[in-house]
Amino acid sequence: MIDHPSTNNNNNNNNNNNNNNNNNNNNNNNNNNNNNNNNNIRIHNELKDGKLLNEKGELNECGYSTKVIKEYDRNSIKVKNYRIKEWDYYFITNSRIGIALTFGDIGYIGSASVTLFNFDEPSYKTQSDLTLCPFGKFNFPNYPHTIQKLEYNSSKIKLSFENIYNNNNNNDNDNENEEIIKHLKCNSKNFDGKGNELIIDIKLTNLPKHSMVIATPFDNYSNSFYYNCKTNNMVAQGTIKLNDKTHLFNPENSLAVLDWGRGVWPMLEFITWYWGSLSCRLDDNDNNDNNYNNSTFGFNIGYGFGNTSAATENMIFLDGIAHKFDEIKFEIPKKTDTDEEDYMNDWKFTSTDKRLEMTFKPIINRYDNTNLLLIKTTTNQVFGNFSGTAILDDGTLINFKNKLGFAEKVCNKW
Numbered sequence: 001m002i003d004h005p006s007t008n009n010n011n012n013n014n015n016n017n018n019n020n021n022n023n024n025n026n027n028n029n030n031n032n033n034n035n036n037n038n039n040n041i042r043i044h045n046e047l048k049d050g051k052l053l054n055e056k057g058e059l060n061e062c063g064y065s066t067k068v069i070k071e072y073d074r075n076s077i078k079v080k081n082y083r084i085k086e087w088d089y090y091f092i093t094n095s096r097i098g099i100a101l102t103f104g105d106i107g108y109i110g111s112a113s114v115t116l117f118n119f120d121e122p123s124y125k126t127q128s129d130l131t132l133c134p135f136g137k138f139n140f141p142n143y144p145h146t147i148q149k150l151e152y153n154s155s156k157i158k159l160s161f162e163n164i165y166n167n168n169n170n171n172d173n174d175n176e177n178e179e180i181i182k183h184l185k186c187n188s189k190n191f192d193g194k195g196n197e198l199i200i201d202i203k204l205t206n207l208p209k210h211s212m213v214i215a216t217p218f219d220n221y222s223n224s225f226y227y228n229c230k231t232n233n234m235v236a237q238g239t240i241k242l243n244d245k246t247h248l249f250n251p252e253n254s255l256a257v258l259d260w261g262r263g264v265w266p267m268l269e270f271i272t273w274y275w276g277s278l279s280c281r282l283d284d285n286d287n288n289d290n291n292y293n294n295s296t297f298g299f300n301i302g303y304g305f306g307n308t309s310a311a312t313e314n315m316i317f318l319d320g321i322a323h324k325f326d327e328i329k330f331e332i333p334k335k336t337d338t339d340e341e342d343y344m345n346d347w348k349f350t351s352t353d354k355r356l357e358m359t360f361k362p363i364i365n366r367y368d369n370t371n372l373l374l375i376k377t378t379t380n381q382v383f384g385n386f387s388g389t390a391i392l393d394d395g396t397l398i399n400f401k402n403k404l405g406f407a408e409k410v411c412n413k414w
Contacts, residue, residue: 044311044324047215057223059215062310066210066322068229072142072262079223079264082107086140088161089259090184092202092236095404096120097247099200099240101186103152103159106414109375110134112152112159114186117383122364127188129156144229144260145180160185177207202238202249204256208320214313216306218265226263226306232317233279233296255279270413273304274330278386278405286399295319297400301328316356316390323393325355343380347407358388360407381408
């Protein structure tokens, strides 16, 4: 706010008194709004330090946190190896080009994939590969930021996810994540089926202080659980080369999200989940206070995966700090002539506490329908632009307009 001086001191004093009264009224209104929100919101259980599983392989505690404070150990799981699921998924974008890298071990199947998106001329291409019965041989890390190298090598695709120390980190704050650089590499010799090679080399830095972390049980299955960390707004720098074209990720406009998942869930049962994610920078077009220009902003939203009565996975992020909110509803439009979802029409999202209200304009639907007997999956992962408002823990209103992210509905049996 800019103060405009006046030659009339009495007017100044009167104005100041009026301003103070107005401020008090505004504060009262904000308090009333916050009280109303607090009356409507349920209490979410915040996780405490300690081991994720007890000696029976059951969750010691269900709930959420903003850091990975529960110790995951694959050896503590009390089910057969073929039921254990572990994966790392990265999505990196500069809002014009995007890349998704997936590496997973779901017990009886291992998989690696890379998807290249063009959002200017909506299109995407995926190259993937499967391997049978890895049963943990890839040695997925027990912590998302462990100093370790994770590799997949085949004739179709080579993936490398390596966490290394950031020797140039001079920050004196309490964000230990900034000590880490994530180095992502991928090579696919015949990515497009025309003999053109895809080469990816990207480094992720400025890992935020807070992530979305949740430990979720499944009803009626004491040894089943889902332990998940979503880290938004990592700064990306690097290149994507395909044939004679090179696409650049510059740290000024390129951000990434990590989906780190570990767990065991009911076998041979269909599970439908909803997930949405945004990592972006605020700018003049969002009409916020200038203090927020170039701030990193985003969210993680979702439901449907296990029993979330202890906590939801819904969080807003501003400059690396998480702001927890309650439940959210994905309103996917229906086709006029059938009851099927119309994924490429505009979606709406609303939270029960009204802290995240937005629309979503689709650009690309990454659709997949796979049936491999034990594995069945139908995926509609839709990329597009979010516009709306978010309310932080202190009542601050954040506007965002046409920010590229994604929302999905997935039905899986694996």
